Amino acid sequence: MNEGAIDVDELDGGFDLQSTVESGQTYLWNRRDGRAYERDGVHGGDHWYSTVLPATATATNEPEVVLARQLDGRLEWRASTPNAHERLVELLRLDDDLDAIAASAPDEPLVERAYASYSGMRLVRDPPFGSLVSFICSAQMRVARIHGMQTRLAREYGTPVEFDGETYHAYPTPAQLAAATEAGLRDLSLGYRAPYVRQTAAMVEEGEVDPAHARSLPYEDAREYLTQFVGVGQKVADCVLLFSLDFLQAVPLDTWIRNAIADHYPDCDRGSYEATSRAIRDRFGGAYAGYVQTYVFHFLRST
């Protein structure tokens, strides 16, 4: 058993684990108490969360189990491998300077209220394939159900890992999902997203297209690149760029942000996704516009 703790009061801008993993950016963390994600969630809870990194991303080529919980300024972790501290820095962006990022946000009432409500919320850096598939599943779906789909996908198709007397499941690999049938995926309540997930997994498995490759492209080219995958339009592409591939300027134009634009920034509505995206990105401060998007999204959705 490897364990340790991180003093998050030392981080620039602090940290809030619950709002970070339950704000609809990631569907790859689970509450270990088994309670429904984002339903029984009482803010400030000290429950353990778990995530399992895919074998392909780990040194030993075994899935890596990471558990974390926050008690005030102390982020405790337990893991199946010794390097969980750096994993948490990577997965939860603990090296982002939140104070500087918040300072770059526009001085506007909606944005300031959103930042004040979720102090310490950070963006995540999910593994690319899991991020891609979970946002393909997000089309016309509620946050709690998107999370449920990912949990079922892992249980049904992912590699089981024993840790501390319990069985966890890694998120499925591209090969594992490519081998699934559409009917099998529909049985997990993916609905019309089932063929999208299977085909996208097959594309990644064949190796001709790789979601991580987008990281090396200019922002708008990266978004175009990701739309090659089946079930990925510009909005889903922006989510993967923001929540996995380090494009902190990406502002996914979902229903909540579109409503916010209509209500608060009508001059940013330029008709097309591309032009509106540029306008709201500029309004939200440019380089860290995606951080503003995430705070506003979480704020609007939870009030």
Place this chain on the structure above:
DNA sequence: TATCCAAGGTAAGTT
């Protein structure tokens, strides 16, 4: 108890 509706959109077909 039954019916209706919308949920972090995308693909395919028309104009």
Place this chain on the structure above:
DNA sequence: AACTTACCTTGGATA
């Protein structure tokens, strides 16, 4: 290019 429409599923609202 811009504009429609169909698409699975289900929890919660409405009648």
